[in-house]
Amino acid sequence: MFALALRQAKVCLGGLEALAHWREPADGRLRMVASDGSVPAGAEGWAQLRADQDAAPARAVRRGGYAWVEGDPLGIGASGTAAVPFLGAEGPVGALSVLTGGAGEPDEMQRSFLRATAAWAAAHVHGVPQPSAPGPGSVVARSALMGELTAALGQAVTAQDVTQAVADRVMPPFGADGLLVQVLDEDDRLYAVGSAGYPQEFTRLMDGFPLSDYATVHDVVRTRTPRFIESKAEYERLYPSMRQVSVKSPKEAWAFLPMIASGRTIGLCTVSFSEPRPFSEEERTLLTALSGLVGQALERARLYDMEHARARELQRGLLPRALPRLPAACAAARYLPAAQGEGVGGDWYDVIPLSADRVAIVIGDVMGHGIAEAATMGRLRTAVSTLADLDMPPDELFDRLNDLVSELGDDSYATCLYAVFDPVARTCSYAVAGHPQPVVVHGDGTVDSPVVAADPPLGAAQPPFETHQLQLPDESLLVLCTDGLIESATQDVEEGRARLQQVLTDVVSSTPYFRVADEDDDVRRLEELCDTVVSALLPDARATSDDAGLLIVHTRCTAPRDVVGCDLTDDPRAAGQARQYVRARLDAWGLTDLVLTTELLVSELVGNAVRHASGPVRLRLLRSRTLICEVYDGSLNTPRIRRADSTDEGGRGLQLVAALSRRWGARYLQDGKCIWTEQQLPTGEPSGAVPGIAPHAA
Incomplete structure (x- = not known):
């Protein structure tokens, strides 16, 4: 109580030091019992004051009221000392004093506050008999309440x-x-x-x-x-x-x-x-x-x-402002900062579009809370986005990310789950580094969570990391979270995950989350599901001590009729075969406006594969919101755009590819690579994944 009273008294009077003395009943001496700062060397003489000394605390006790003494008794540059008594039932039991630095005596407002603070402190010291209870409107009662206000404002x-x-x-x-x-x-x-x-x-x-x-x-x-x-x-x-x-x-x-x-x-x-x-x-x-x-x-x-x-603005800036709506996935997410602390932390999530309608899904948690952890989270999120754009598999991406976290210092750790959903193969490949396992809601409403051995957190792990694989149905909900959502002082991770699965079971069984009418409705239901999960698992978010992240992704597999492919001969005839295949397939899909452009693209890509790579060569077409052309070969050589001179007879093929396609790139496989292009569909043409999931019903 003395510490808070001294601090408030010192601040209100603009003081240099505040002291509390207690009166010894035997001889009336005043013993120093507390100070707001480190007591200066000259304060030994004030450690015990005689009742008749001409010091402000002794004067205040003798008078039973306010006292002011000019001078600098402790040699700290004070202009004077203001003191008021601590009052008990039998009279003064001590004194509260402030050594002021400003010129002149404290004004009436400051003296009144000093008396109120002393009254509150005396009332809260255990064992001190109090004066007879005053009426609720008396000055003494109000002074005590002002002391309570001092304590409340201090908190x-x-x-x-x-x-x-x-x-x-x-x-x-x-x-x-x-x-x-x-x-x-x-x-x-x-x-x-x-x-x-x-x-x-x-x-x-x-x-x-x-x-x-x-x-x-x-x-x-x-x-x-x-x-x-x-x-x-x-x-x-x-x-x-x-x-x-x-x-x-x-x-x-x-x-x-x-x-x-x-x-x-x-x-x-x-x-x-x-x-x-x-x-x-x-x-x-x-x-x-x-x-x-x-x-x-x-x-x-x-x-x-x-x-x-x-801090909150920094957190919002580091997290995605909006999650993308992709042909194979829609998502909704929640981030709840810990109620205790700065309100920022290291939890993050992201949904990243990849080639061939594949989707990278990531959620992570930097150990600790605060601005530094939020900044680290931003670095990791940027790194994941960059590495995902290189089409790295989960285990290889974790190798790189682990190096980055290790470079941040010995006390830097992060848990993470990184997954790649392939709507054509209907698989979800993922790696887990010390993070809660994913939960899958199937189209029939059943809910389960795979049990796999998780690698240690990033920064503490030693490569290689292990990649796990889930086989997903036509549609599913992939639910990812950080430990702040399912773990607390009264509940371990496994118990929390069981509660999460039960909440999902109860909600999904009564709500048709699959085969929704359109994409907007899909996202709206996911947002509602996020709110329901958070409300059930964190009913009192104001009492949480850890950040919590939740990401729910509605995955949709590609309909078989929207994917076609063929093997090509490993010789100059391959380009002609590819053009013939493209004409027939696009005509069947009603995309005749794209035939000429697509023929040029596949001719160039297949020709490069035959000339500069090794077989086998394969062509795959994917109809989605865009038309995707993929050419596979057995080489790991990286294609690069050359700067061809005006007299060069070749070297402009990839420039042509870049000019004719919306975007293009390469991804690497265990036994070769794939060069892919995307073309915008003509306006008004039907696409294989818009809106929502309607085309997949065939």
């Missing part, structure tokens, strides 16, 4: 916490029923950060009010002096220009209190009453002391709010 973190502390501790003892806390912004407007006892319409009216148009507050802010108005008639007499506000206000009396922090006015705290009332000198003094205390707490809370907002 307040946000501006809303500060407002709530004032509403709970100040309004009842003064009989107030209205509170409005406004801050002064750089544009000289007052913005409401909290209120109590006011209708929303009035609070909105006062939010963003120009200071120049608010005569009452302008006077208070300009003079830094509280204004007490005892009736609405007095208000309109003093400020006739504010009749609009007066008429709309439901209150009849006001205490307009400037909030001052760091030597400047930061806003206004208005305590109001529904009936006209006078303000006694004691009430004015206490409310004035209140304004300084609230101003300091609010300034600290606003700094926290701004830092918290910046």
